Amino acid sequence: MVPDGAYRVGLATVAAVFALLLLAFVTSLVVQARPAFAHFGFGFLTGTKWDPVHGHLGALTFVVGTLETTMIAMVIAVPIGLGTALALAYALPRRLQAPLSMGVELLAAVPSVVYGLWGLLVVAPAVRTVLEPALAKLTGGHEPFGGIQEGIGLLLAGLILSIMVLPTLVAISRDVLIAVPHEQVEGAYALGATRWQVLRRVVVPHARAGLLGATTLATGRALGETIAVTMVIGNTVSFAHSLFAPTATMASVIANEFTEATEPFHLSALVAVAVILLGVAILVNVTARLLVRSVGGRQRVGLGVA
Amino acid sequence: MTLMALDPIIARRIEIHSIAERTVQGRERRASVAVWACRACLIVVLIPLVAILFYVASRGIAAWNWAFFSHLPTPAGIPGGGVSNAIVGSLIIDGVAAAAAVPFGVAGGLFLAESDGPVAGALRFAADVLSGLPSITIGIFAYAVIVKIQGHFSAVSASFALGVLMLPVIMRASETAIRSVPRELLEGGLSLGARRATVARKVVLPAALPGLITGVLLGIARAAGETAPLLFTVIGSQYWNLSPTKPMGALPLVVFQNGIQAYPDLVKTAWGAALFLVVMILVLSVGSRLVAARLRKVRR
Numbered sequence: 311m312v313p314d315g316a317y318r319v320g321l322a323t324v325a326a327v328f329a330l331l332l333l334a335f336v337t338s339l340v341v342q343a344r345p346a347f348a349h350f351g352f353g354f355l356t357g358t359k360w361d362p363v364h365g366h367l368g369a370l371t372f373v374v375g376t377l378e379t380t381m382i383a384m385v386i387a388v389p390i391g392l393g394t395a396l397a398l399a400y401a402l403p404r405r406l407q408a409p410l411s412m413g414v415e416l417l418a419a420v421p422s423v424v425y426g427l428w429g430l431l432v433v434a435p436a437v438r439t440v441l442e443p444a445l446a447k448l449t450g451g452h453e454p455f456g457g458i459q460e461g462i463g464l465l466l467a468g469l470i471l472s473i474m475v476l477p478t479l480v481a482i483s484r485d486v487l488i489a490v491p492h493e494q495v496e497g498a499y500a501l502g503a504t505r506w507q508v509l510r511r512v513v514v515p516h517a518r519a520g521l522l523g524a525t526t527l528a529t530g531r532a533l534g535e536t537i538a539v540t541m542v543i544g545n546t547v548s549f550a551h552s553l554f555a556p557t558a559t560m561a562s563v564i565a566n567e568f569t570e571a572t573e574p575f576h577l578s579a580l581v582a583v584a585v586i587l588l589g590v591a592i593l594v595n596v597t598a599r600l601l602v603r604s605v606g607g608r609q610r611v612g613l614g615v616a
Numbered sequence: 617m618t619l620m621a622l623d624p625i626i627a628r629r630i631e632i633h634s635i636a637e638r639t640v641q642g643r644e645r646r647a648s649v650a651v652w653a654c655r656a657c658l659i660v661v662l663i664p665l666v667a668i669l670f671y672v673a674s675r676g677i678a679a680w681n682w683a684f685f686s687h688l689p690t691p692a693g694i695p696g697g698g699v700s701n702a703i704v705g706s707l708i709i710d711g712v713a714a715a716a717a718v719p720f721g722v723a724g725g726l727f728l729a730e731s732d733g734p735v736a737g738a739l740r741f742a743a744d745v746l747s748g749l750p751s752i753t754i755g756i757f758a759y760a761v762i763v764k765i766q767g768h769f770s771a772v773s774a775s776f777a778l779g780v781l782m783l784p785v786i787m788r789a790s791e792t793a794i795r796s797v798p799r800e801l802l803e804g805g806l807s808l809g810a811r812r813a814t815v816a817r818k819v820v821l822p823a824a825l826p827g828l829i830t831g832v833l834l835g836i837a838r839a840a841g842e843t844a845p846l847l848f849t850v851i852g853s854q855y856w857n858l859s860p861t862k863p864m865g866a867l868p869l870v871v872f873q874n875g876i877q878a879y880p881d882l883v884k885t886a887w888g889a890a891l892f893l894v895v896m897i898l899v900l901s902v903g904s905r906l907v908a909a910r911l912r913k914v915r916r
Binding site for chain 1: 643644646647648650651653654655656657658660661662664665667668669671672720723724726727728730731735736739741742743744745746748749750751752753754756757759760761780783787811812813814816837840841842843844847848851868871872875876883886887890893894897898901902
């Protein structure tokens with residue numbers, strides 16, 4: 311028999327340990343990153359040179375790489391994801407809704423390393439032989455579709471990322487779309503609105519904050535996705551001057567170099583990159599959760615993609 | 617025509633009628649185009665799902681044979697060999713992680729379900745945020761607190777990282793499951809004079825069991841596919857090792873490390889390991905729903 315007091319203290323201890331764990335997580339990263347931040351100062355964020363052997367370490371290339379891949383992914387994923395969520399919530403026969411929703415969520419269960427393998431061995435050859443020549447023809451081989459057509463690179467990374475964030479985007483968007491009060495929808499139908507008018511004028515405006523939250527959450531996943539991007543982006547430390555060019559992201563450079571970092575400041579600089587990534591990810595996730603919460607959407611935590 | 621010429625009011629009415637008809641037809645056409653565009657999006661989303669499952673299944677099956685499951689890896693360029701060490705390694709790493717994270721996570725869920733104050737609110741929010749953070753940063757956390765102190769890579773450091781990844785999923789799912797237990801059950805237990813701990817153990821947790829199982833399995837499924845946190849913790853190994861304090865092979869690492877090689881045999885092994893991983897995770901996540909549904913049915 312555990313007395314009530316002891317029971318409460320026990321649970322509170324668990325909660326305290328969890329809080330300490332979070333604190334230790336952030337602290338351990340910051341502590342390891344400090345030498346690099348102290349040595350390079352603000353120049354770490356603006357420096358474009360990444361040369362561990364000669365001690366020149368600047369992370370701008372990776373910050374830009376992360377922003378570019380994330381942007382490409384979201385430009386592709388957001389319209390498609392919104393359309394899919396609308397279809398799943400309002401434009402399908404009832405008996406198709408549940409199995410198809412589950413099918414989309416299964417995509418979220420596929421590990422990211424499997425997306426990477428498929429992207430590298432199946433999608434990359436198709437991008438090299440079909441998509442890139444077609445895009446190059448559009449601009450006559452000029453930017454942003456110029457340069458060597460290798461398959462792997464910025465475009466492929468963005469494409470694979472878009473596929474990876476879609477389940478998160480769709481599942482949460484669908485939740486917030488379904489949470490729109492029935493009276494509003496029925497009322498609009500009763501006024502003679504067509505299905506599209508109901509969706510565009512009633513459902514989407516009502517769910518706007520939640521949809522923005524879903525998009526933000528998916529953005530967070532895209533920012534931090536590591537292994538699949540590492541497998542398809544080409545991993546060169548240089549800005550991509552074309553969508554076809556290889557580059558690197560914050561997460562991919564950590565994955566690539568962490569175990570090989572022996573030069574002074576190299577390891578610390580990689581953790582510093584991780585701290586920047588973590589800071590951005592926390593900001594994005596906090597925003598997303600607040601937005602989803604504001605419309606009473608289900609708080610999903612089981613959909614792991616990153 | 618003559619009628620129109622004669623009566624401008626009737627002519628105006630006919631005109632209005634045709635405009636209205638065009639408007640109605642137009643908006644209905646727009647509506648059906650838009651609705652079909654949404655359905656087309658759904659199909660676009662489902663294509664990669666089908667494609668991935670198809671490629672992983674067909675190329676993975678081709679790699680599966682007895683040696684794949686029972687042998688150790690052979691050096692690059694030498695055909696044959698298997699990933700038995702990585703299969704066992706993954707089971708150990710995930711098992712140790714779950715053994716730590718499940719009781720801790722369910723207890724955390726119990727705390728969240730029983731408290732409504734600002735502290736619980738903050739922790740709940742923190743758990744949600746934690747579940748969306750890049751897993752590679754959690755790998756660095758494990759590196760800092762275990763690998764660095766231990767002085768070498770180890771399976772237990774990977775278990776720590778995966779445990780941290782499972783934790784928010786298990787906590788929040790447990791909280792939801794526990795909150796869905798009818799209050800009358802809890803109050804009935806308390807009114808009989810039972811202590812809170814007894815009520816939790818004998819009434820609340822058993823009643824919440826289907827939801828708890830779903831949450832736990834989803835948490836494990838999420839962590840089991842992670843690769844990034846393994847890179848600088850367990851690091852991977854070609855050899856047989858059962859000691860959690862040393863480096864081990866792990867399936868996600870086999871997919872990653874073999875998949876980027878130029879040797880066809882290694883790539884084949886990567887597909888085989890990918891299929892094993894996908895099957896394992898699908899069994900966990902689909903199984904979690906089935907188990908929960910089954911338990912709920914038995915209860916009624």
